[in-house]
Amino acid sequence: MVDHGSILVTGAAGQLGAVGRTVTGLLLDRGLPVRAMVRREDERAAALRAAGAEVVVGNLLEPADVYRVVSGCQRVYFGMSVSTGYLEATVTMAAVAREVGVNALVNMSQMTVSQMSIQHTTPSPQQRQHWLSEQTLAWSSLPVVTVRPTVFLEGFFLPLTGPSVRDRGRIELPFGQGKTNPVAAADVARVVAAALADPGPHLGRIYELTGPRSQDMHGVAQVLGSAEP
Numbered sequence: 001m002v003d004h005g006s007i008l009v010t011g012a013a014g015q016l017g018a019v020g021r022t023v024t025g026l027l028l029d030r031g032l033p034v035r036a037m038v039r040r041e042d043e044r045a046a047a048l049r050a051a052g053a054e055v056v057v058g059n060l061l062e063p064a065d066v067y068r069v070v071s072g073c074q075r076v077y078f079g080m081s082v083s084t085g086y087l088e089a090t091v092t093m094a095a096v097a098r099e100v101g102v103n104a105l106v107n108m109s110q111m112t113v114s115q116m117s118i119q120h121t122t123p124s125p126q127q128r129q130h131w132l133s134e135q136t137l138a139w140s141s142l143p144v145v146t147v148r149p150t151v152f153l154e155g156f157f158l159p160l161t162g163p164s165v166r167d168r169g170r171i172e173l174p175f176g177q178g179k180t181n182p183v184a185a186a187d188v189a190r191v192v193a194a195a196l197a198d199p200g201p202h203l204g205r206i207y208e209l210t211g212p213r214s215q216d217m218h219g220v221a222q223v224l225g226s227a228e229p
Ligand SMILES: NC(=O)c1ccc[n+]([C@@H]2O[C@H](COP(=O)([O-])OP(=O)(O)OC[C@H]3O[C@@H](n4cnc5c(N)ncnc54)[C@H](OP(=O)(O)O)[C@@H]3O)[C@@H](O)[C@H]2O)c1
Pocket: 010, 011, 012, 013, 014, 015, 016, 017, 018, 019, 020, 038, 039, 040, 058, 059, 060, 061, 079, 080, 081, 082, 108, 109, 110, 111, 148, 149, 150, 151, 152, 153, 155, 156
């Protein structure tokens, strides 16, 4: 059997959407070796190690760290919290992945990028970072799989709606009449894990991931209101 080495999962200790952490578990469940990258040794790192991952500590903004953690891996999930250094981290990862000869890089992006172009960007720094990062990876000629989810249910939508629904029976979010279609971060992780486990059919593809239905906050309220306690 061909040895593809471990699969590198960055941002593996995450807590917001925790896609990296869930992907780590899903790959381990499939019997695949996982190198889980974290920023520091803490109880989250210990839990990943206890689950069977090889845990490595590093900073995605440090090229030497990135080279150390990618070396020996042919498949990589690249995901981290968006910050001012996000584009820099993407460029660093792309340079290292080319040097190491990565066979598949699954890149976490955002659905908003689907509506962006040179003439149509947004004022959101976060969305721009993702758009520029996708541009960079396209120029890199790396074998990339792009995942563009809408807003995550678990890490964003539910925490922001939960308290006001519980305390005042209201959804208090600045959506106006706008519609949204949240997706479960766990489902996003399933897509990422499937692409990492067998990248061939997915290379070069862009996956736009949504929930089952786009609706305004009145529609969301109806769904929440009809849920069994
Ligand atoms: N939230 C949403 O609704 C949503 C929707 C669509 C797309 N996305 C995209 O999803 C991505 C975030 O995914 P997620 O929610 O699964 O992530 P997450 O749970 O927030 O985890 C991100 C991880 O990145 C790590 N990290 C941050 N900076 C780092 C650095 N310099 N070096 C090494 N690790 C670093 C963090 O480490 P620490 O834990 O140590 O801080 C954290 O563990 C973002 O790109 C975001 O734009 C999010």
